[in-house]
Amino acid sequence: MNNEITGAEIVLKSLAEQGVEVVFGYPGGAVLPIYDTLFKQNSIKHVLVRQEGGAIHAAEGYARSTGKTGVVLVTSGPGATNVVTGLTDAMMDSVPIVCITGQVPQHLIGSDAFQECDTTGITRPCTKHNYLVKDVNKLSSVFHEAFTIAQNGRPGPVLIDIPKDVQFASGTYEEKNKIIIPSHRLFEPSPDFEKNKIEEAVELISKAKKPIFYIGGGCINSGPKASTLVREFINMVGSPVTMTLMGLGVVGSSDKNSLGMLGMHGMYEANMAMHECDVMINIGARFDDRVTGRLDAFSPNSKKIHIDIDESNINKTINVDVPIIGDVKQVVEKMITVWKEKKFQIDDKALKLWWDKINKWKQVDCLNYNNEGKQIKPQYAVQRLYELTKNTKTFITTEVGQHQMWAAQFYKFEEPNRWLTSGGLGTMGYGFPAAIGAQVGHPDALVVDIAGDASILMNIQEMSTAVQYRLPVKIFILNNEYMGMVRQWQELLHGGRYSESYTDSLPDFVKLAESYKAVGLRAKTNDELDDVITQMIETKNTVIADIWVTKEENCFPMIQSGSAHNEMMLSKDQKQDKKSAEKGKILV
Amino acid sequence: MNKSVYASPDQVSETKRHILTVLVDNEPGVLARVIGMFSGRGYNIDSLNVAEVSNDENISRITIVTHGTSEVVSQIEKQLLRIVPVHSVTNLDQEGNSVEAEVALVYIYISETNKKKVYQLCDLYRARKIENENNTTIFEIAGASERVNRFIKEINEITKVEIVRSGPVAISSIQKNEEE
Numbered sequence: 001m002n003n004e005i006t007g008a009e010i011v012l013k014s015l016a017e018q019g020v021e022v023v024f025g026y027p028g029g030a031v032l033p034i035y036d037t038l039f040k041q042n043s044i045k046h047v048l049v050r051q052e053g054g055a056i057h058a059a060e061g062y063a064r065s066t067g068k069t070g071v072v073l074v075t076s077g078p079g080a081t082n083v084v085t086g087l088t089d090a091m092m093d094s095v096p097i098v099c100i101t102g103q104v105p106q107h108l109i110g111s112d113a114f115q116e117c118d119t120t121g122i123t124r125p126c127t128k129h130n131y132l133v134k135d136v137n138k139l140s141s142v143f144h145e146a147f148t149i150a151q152n153g154r155p156g157p158v159l160i161d162i163p164k165d166v167q168f169a170s171g172t173y174e175e176k177n178k179i180i181i182p183s184h185r186l187f188e189p190s191p192d193f194e195k196n197k198i199e200e201a202v203e204l205i206s207k208a209k210k211p212i213f214y215i216g217g218g219c220i221n222s223g224p225k226a227s228t229l230v231r232e233f234i235n236m237v238g239s240p241v242t243m244t245l246m247g248l249g250v251v252g253s254s255d256k257n258s259l260g261m262l263g264m265h266g267m268y269e270a271n272m273a274m275h276e277c278d279v280m281i282n283i284g285a286r287f288d289d290r291v292t293g294r295l296d297a298f299s300p301n302s303k304k305i306h307i308d309i310d311e312s313n314i315n316k317t318i319n320v321d322v323p324i325i326g327d328v329k330q331v332v333e334k335m336i337t338v339w340k341e342k343k344f345q346i347d348d349k350a351l352k353l354w355w356d357k358i359n360k361w362k363q364v365d366c367l368n369y370n371n372e373g374k375q376i377k378p379q380y381a382v383q384r385l386y387e388l389t390k391n392t393k394t395f396i397t398t399e400v401g402q403h404q405m406w407a408a409q410f411y412k413f414e415e416p417n418r419w420l421t422s423g424g425l426g427t428m429g430y431g432f433p434a435a436i437g438a439q440v441g442h443p444d445a446l447v448v449d450i451a452g453d454a455s456i457l458m459n460i461q462e463m464s465t466a467v468q469y470r471l472p473v474k475i476f477i478l479n480n481e482y483m484g485m486v487r488q489w490q491e492l493l494h495g496g497r498y499s500e501s502y503t504d505s506l507p508d509f510v511k512l513a514e515s516y517k518a519v520g521l522r523a524k525t526n527d528e529l530d531d532v533i534t535q536m537i538e539t540k541n542t543v544i545a546d547i548w549v550t551k552e553e554n555c556f557p558m559i560q561s562g563s564a565h566n567e568m569m570l571s572k573d574q575k576q577d578k579k580s581a582e583k584g585k586i587l588v
Numbered sequence: 589m590n591k592s593v594y595a596s597p598d599q600v601s602e603t604k605r606h607i608l609t610v611l612v613d614n615e616p617g618v619l620a621r622v623i624g625m626f627s628g629r630g631y632n633i634d635s636l637n638v639a640e641v642s643n644d645e646n647i648s649r650i651t652i653v654t655h656g657t658s659e660v661v662s663q664i665e666k667q668l669l670r671i672v673p674v675h676s677v678t679n680l681d682q683e684g685n686s687v688e689a690e691v692a693l694v695y696i697y698i699s700e701t702n703k704k705k706v707y708q709l710c711d712l713y714r715a716r717k718i719e720n721e722n723n724t725t726i727f728e729i730a731g732a733s734e735r736v737n738r739f740i741k742e743i744n745e746i747t748k749v750e751i752v753r754s755g756p757v758a759i760s761s762i763q764k765n766e767e768e
Binding site for chain 1: 613616617620621624625628659662663666667669670672673674675676
């Protein structure tokens with residue numbers, strides 16, 4: 001009996017043994033015992049957010065910038081339902097999260113008690129796995145399994161729902177190394193996994209005349225070593241490489257092989273190269289619809305290699321020729337070994353012709369925009385932000401919309417884990433709390449949330465969090481008073497009827513910042529921009545920089561919904577094409 | 589495959605019936621995880637059967653009858669395997685030899701005029717009388733789904749009936765020790 005401790009103590013002990021340094025959360029009735037235990041210890045720091053939705057995005061930002069697991073602690077009922085968006089976001093973007101929710105005592109479960117909800121039922125489809133722990137003696141093993149599942153294979157969110165009586169009950173703690181997790185509950189490839197496929201793939205690459213690497217977020221999830229290996233392999237092959245929104249940073253923007261981002265708002269040369277390549281090497285990407293465009297016209301003449309840790313991504317939307325299931329760093333390491341052992345050499349002449357063609361596409365200068373006049377163009381604002389921050393260790397987060405795409409196009413990432421954005425779910429309101437999480441993980445780094453005026457209002461309450469913990473997060477608002485991406489689609493697909501996409505009565509962002517005791521700055525014209533950015537960087541507090549940009553700028557290039565990679569729309573031909581507009585209207 | 593909104597309309601292969609056997613840890617919520625995956629991703633369940641099969645290991649066997657193109661069914665199998673408590677997924681149609689059966693309980697309204705015909709038909713199909721109190725007659729018929737279908741069709745032509753069916757369960761008839 002002597003070594004029995006309470007459920008709440010087991011929770012904290014498990015977190016400590018798992019190496020957790022910080023928890024993002026919000027207290028409430030059903031988690032009070034855990035908060036009481038938290039109060040009595042000093043090893044784990046707690047960041048109090050202002051709404052649970054902020055906690056989970058902060059944990060995502062922390063996880064993606066540090067490579068560790070993000071931990072969230074919230075109460076039952078509304079506490080749990082408020083994290084559903086963030087769980088879904090983490091599920092889509094493969095972010096390791098452990099979310100602890102309080103639950104009403106077991107004897108009240110099912111009675112529609114105060115702040116009761118079926119948390120495991122609600123979160124089942126938006127978590128990798130979830131638990132309702134009814135026995136205090138199982139609590140520690142559940143925690144250790146939850147952390148392993150969150151990190152193992154394709155990472156994702158795991159939720160642990162703990163009834164209040166279990167938090168009070170006494171039980172025994174079991175250490176991490178005493179827990180045996182059955183292999184079927186994890187992804188564990190054998191060492192020789194897919195060896196033949198790897199050899200087949202490498203040979204295919206060596207025979208390519210027009211190869212392209214298509215890199216996704218899986219390379220970042222596989223750890224920094226994966227990026228190093230991917231860069232090394234691409235250099236050995238000499239092939240062009242394009243990255244998805246989630247994959248930016250795996251290969252540096254300045255790398256001679258990089259064509260930048262592909263997809264709906266990707267680079268013209270990247271999309272054209274995807275369309276015309278003869279061998280496509282997909283590493284850690286999943287043929288998302290924002291990337292592929294119309295499926296029946298997607299890269300019609302290529303052999304496709306697909307490396308993914310999640311077998312369900314293989315042949316889900318695009319049929320591939322050589323699927324390899326495994327972790328990026330292990331697979332690519334083997335690919336490099338095979339390439340060297342067999343002394344493979346790509347056809348230099350063909351490769352040169354391929355690069356010549358790509359360089360012609362580059363001359364289209366797809367990111368070109370008209371930068372005349374005194375008004376700040378949003379693209380220019382991001383370019384200046386990049387120029388003035390490129391020599392500092394900088395993390396960029398974004399919300400969702402036009403500003404997100406401009407950030408992806410104009411901010412140049414040289415390293416992985418520096419770019420945090422909601423890709424799969426497209427969650428407005430992600431960027432600011434994610435920046436808070438990133439800043440908690442990297443107190444000395446510069447963290448900038450490139451935001452839109454609409455998105456930032458979705459989690460603006462976290463200003464209070466940032467100021468409380470003295471987190472010098474910078475919010476860089478590209479303010480056009482519109483939900484810009486919605487307006488752009490209405491312009492292209494709905495006859496220019498701007499239904500509810502104009503935000504009237506926006507707050508004065510400078511005064512808003514000041515009301516939180518943060519610093520507010522504003523730039524209205526080009527000649528004020530650099531000063532504002534410099535001042536923003538040099539300020540040691542939380543800053544909102546309100547950048548007034550031209551209101552009706554659209555984000556180009558663009559593959560309209562229902563179109564193919566070789567049917568890109570450039571800013572110069574921005575007029576409505578009726579036929580594709582009708583087709584595209586029904587799509588998302 | 590081609591579940592995306594960007595999909596081309598041409599069908600890749602024909603829709604077929606498949607029987608999937610899913611071995612799972614017998615823990616709370618596991619059935620909800622499995623059927624939630626089907627409804628959430630828009631797959632079909634024609635019938636479903638769950639029972640614990642092994643006492644010592646706490647494992648349940650879920651038998652699911654579904655239909656779809658081979659691409660869709662292969663995606664279903666992979667999605668099932670992503671569920672943490674799932675041990676294995678077997679598509680019995682791809683295994684080749686498998687045996688399937690289901691049970692139906694049929695409440696038959698018998699009168700003097702149809703009694704002889706009913707009993708003849710039940711004899712023919714080897715339907716077993718399992719309840720005979722107070723003139724209620726409940727028959728049990730087991731076997732492949734087509735056989736049960738035929739029986740129900742024929743008995744329906746004779747008299748009014750009420751039916752409950754278990755949905756098929758199936759097992760591979762390939763010797764296990766060959767695989768090992």
